[in-house]
Amino acid sequence: MKILWVFAHPEQRSLNGSLMAEGLRTLEELGHEHRVSDLYAMGWKAVVDGEDFGGSTRERLFVGREQERAYRERELSQDIRAEQKKIAWADALVFQFPLWWFGPPAILKGWFDRVLVQGFGFGVEGPGGRILRYGDGGLAGKRALIVTSVGARESGFGPRGIHGSMEEVLFPLLHGTFWYTGMAALPPFVVYGADRLTESGHSRDAAALRERLRTLDTTEPLPFRHESGGEYDEDLVLRPDVAPGLTGVSAHRARDGETPRGPRERERPGAPTRSRTR
Amino acid sequence: MKILWVFAHPEQRSLNGSLMAEGLRTLEELGHEHRVSDLYAMGWKAVVDGEDFGGSTRERLFVGREQERAYRERELSQDIRAEQKKIAWADALVFQFPLWWFGPPAILKGWFDRVLVQGFGFGVEGPGGRILRYGDGGLAGKRALIVTSVGARESGFGPRGIHGSMEEVLFPLLHGTFWYTGMAALPPFVVYGADRLTESGHSRDAAALRERLRTLDTTEPLPFRHESGGEYDEDLVLRPDVAPGLTGVSAHRARDGETPRGPRERERPGAPTRSRTR
Numbered sequence: 001m002k003i004l005w006v007f008a009h010p011e012q013r014s015l016n017g018s019l020m021a022e023g024l025r026t027l028e029e030l031g032h033e034h035r036v037s038d039l040y041a042m043g044w045k046a047v048v049d050g051e052d053f054g055g056s057t058r059e060r061l062f063v064g065r066e067q068e069r070a071y072r073e074r075e076l077s078q079d080i081r082a083e084q085k086k087i088a089w090a091d092a093l094v095f096q097f098p099l100w101w102f103g104p105p106a107i108l109k110g111w112f113d114r115v116l117v118q119g120f121g122f123g124v125e126g127p128g129g130r131i132l133r134y135g136d137g138g139l140a141g142k143r144a145l146i147v148t149s150v151g152a153r154e155s156g157f158g159p160r161g162i163h164g165s166m167e168e169v170l171f172p173l174l175h176g177t178f179w180y181t182g183m184a185a186l187p188p189f190v191v192y193g194a195d196r197l198t199e200s201g202h203s204r205d206a207a208a209l210r211e212r213l214r215t216l217d218t219t220e221p222l223p224f225r226h227e228s229g230g231e232y233d234e235d236l237v238l239r240p241d242v243a244p245g246l247t248g249v250s251a252h253r254a255r256d257g258e259t260p261r262g263p264r265e266r267e268r269p270g271a272p273t274r275s276r277t278r
Numbered sequence: 279m280k281i282l283w284v285f286a287h288p289e290q291r292s293l294n295g296s297l298m299a300e301g302l303r304t305l306e307e308l309g310h311e312h313r314v315s316d317l318y319a320m321g322w323k324a325v326v327d328g329e330d331f332g333g334s335t336r337e338r339l340f341v342g343r344e345q346e347r348a349y350r351e352r353e354l355s356q357d358i359r360a361e362q363k364k365i366a367w368a369d370a371l372v373f374q375f376p377l378w379w380f381g382p383p384a385i386l387k388g389w390f391d392r393v394l395v396q397g398f399g400f401g402v403e404g405p406g407g408r409i410l411r412y413g414d415g416g417l418a419g420k421r422a423l424i425v426t427s428v429g430a431r432e433s434g435f436g437p438r439g440i441h442g443s444m445e446e447v448l449f450p451l452l453h454g455t456f457w458y459t460g461m462a463a464l465p466p467f468v469v470y471g472a473d474r475l476t477e478s479g480h481s482r483d484a485a486a487l488r489e490r491l492r493t494l495d496t497t498e499p500l501p502f503r504h505e506s507g508g509e510y511d512e513d514l515v516l517r518p519d520v521a522p523g524l525t526g527v528s529a530h531r532a533r534d535g536e537t538p539r540g541p542r543e544r545e546r547p548g549a550p551t552r553s554r555t556r
Contacts, residue, residue, distance in 0.1 A: 010326060010327050010339055010341065011338060011339040011340075011341070013338040013339075014338070014340075040325075040327065046324040046325050046384040046385070046388060047324050047383075047384055047385045048288060048378075048383065048384070049318065050288070060289060061288055061291075061292075062289075062292075063288065063289070063376070064429065064473070098341070100326075100390075100391050101387070101390045101391065101394070101450065101451075101454060101455050102449075102450035102454035102455070103381055103387065103450050104387075105325075105326065105387070105388075105391055106324040106325055106326070106384045106385070106387040106388030107324070107325045107384070107388075109379070109381065109382075109383070109384040109387045110324060110383075110384030112378075112379045113378050113379065113383055113384050116379070134440060151342065152514075153513070153514070155513035155514060155515055156513070156514040156515070158515060159525035159526065160515050160516040160524075160525055160529055161513075161514055161515050161516075162412060162503075162505060162510050162514040162515070162516075162530065163454065163514070164449055164453065164454070164526070164527040164530065165525065165526055165527070168446065168449070168526050168527045169449065169450060169454065169527070171380075171442055171446070171447065172379065172380035172381050172447060173379075175442065176379060176380035176441065176442070177380070195342070225440075227440060235431070235434070235439075236431070236433060236434040236439055236440040236441070237433055237434070237436060237438050237439050238438040238439075238440075246438075247437035247438055247443065247528075248437070248442070248443055248526055248527070248528050249442040249443070249446045249447070249526070249527070250525075250526050251438055252440065252442065
């Protein structure tokens with residue numbers, strides 16, 4: 001496989017830096033190719049502005065429209081195009097960051113804001129002029145894995161933990177970014193209690209990360225529903241017979257024992273049904 | 279009231295810019311004081327790095343620890359301290375931004391990352407050495423309102439909409455940032471279909487925003503649960519008798535008809551009980 005590792009921590013000599021080194025070594029041992037976008041080391045520009053598009057600043061700026069125009073006319077700034085090339089090259093993307101305010105650090109948020117522009121990451125037309133989203137799109141066929149660390153204990157991120165369950169807290173990334181652009185979102189890899197991690201705790205985490213990387217191409221993705229799978233109506237609302245009575249972000253994930261639906265299964269009739277029964 | 283308006287859009291001549299102008303006019307008419315942090319206009323630095331703390335870059339950087347040390351020793355960079363002073367001054371904060379990738383633009387994420395440091399925004403000790411969080415903390419007593427715009431239609435953000443319900447998508451901000459630091463999170467003000475907004479649509483939105491600002495000090499906040507309200511156990515997990523059987527982020531919000539609990543009500547015995555029955 002070809003793997004792009006996006007690293008968003010200001011300090012290489014950190015727990016995160018050491019985990020990345022371990023991860024990259026593992027990928028090499030497995031015979032995978034990898035490339036790294038170390039955003040702090042690159043001095044990555046976090047903020048979307050007119051410089052991204054080479055446009056005039058005297059006219060009113062419509063961000064989404066300008067991003068798409070500049071993408072199609074190859075006028076996006078060089079740093080953005082370089083990242084898009086890396087993404088196009090990769091089979092899988094790893095995003096590693098410390099969880100700050102329950103989301104990615106600004107430098108990584110700005111990577112999504114600036115790189116995944118309309119026409120490239122989303123807003124791509126499929127058969128019949130349908131706009132491809134949620135399970136299909138510009139980045140379909142790729143896999144995405146979050147590797148993150150938090151100071152808090154794991155219990156607070158459990159199903160009834162005060163911070164919210166980790167998968168729901170990460171929903172804007174897992175579902176709203178990865179799945180929206182077509183990427184399969186893998187269950188996130190989370191290091192808890194990072195502020196008080198011991199040597200043995202670190203060894204355990206490093207071993208767990210190696211195992212996750214070994215199974216990068218076989219791990220079952222989160223069973224999010226396909227927009228085009230027939231489970232949503234024309235207003236993009238779940239049909240009444242799908243997860244009846246359920247509301248909230250968790251309704252967009254297939255339940256245990258639920259009958260699989262959606263293009264992924266239709267296109268691969270031999271695929272194991274367990275893909276929807278997690 | 280004193281209101282700090284944090285604006286995170288690259289273009290003043292936008293729908294968002296025009297809504298802010300309308301909002302500020304309304305605040306003046308109401309006799310409120312306001313200050314504005316227009317992050318793009320200020321050239322706000324989005325990215326946390328060693329420059330924020332005046333520290334050496336030769337030593338390993340522990341971000342959280344350095345942020346707290348520099349805060350206590352008044353060594354945080356001048357731009358950060360200026361924002362902290364504005365926050366301390368304000369009774370209410372308004373955060374206005376276009377929703378990008380289901381979250382704030384990087385420039386605003388970086389405002390949270392850099393300004394709300396340990397010792398100021400959180401990690402503040404209360405009686406008995408208890409760390410104050412979720413309903414109490416460094417910013418307790420203040421109110422926070424999100425004003426955001428999305429291109430998509432409202433139906434997709436409803437209880438069963440494909441994007442996830444808006445309040446759950448914004449949970450990292452509403453609960454994980456505002457409520458975590460002690461601020462009361464008001465129901466967000468959202469402009470839907472912003473990409474195809476007509477003149478009459480804009481007038482309707484402007485009127486709705488004026489009404490929300492008129493009731494800024496009386497609107498009932500989202501009824502999130504207090505960490506110290508007795509509803510969480512020592513592992514920060516909801517006790518079995520609270521919202522029994524419920525999981526996920528919505529469990530941290532009191533239900534219709536649920537008996538109010540938590541310090542807010544205890545401290546204000548005369549407060550109307552409807553505060554917990556939304």
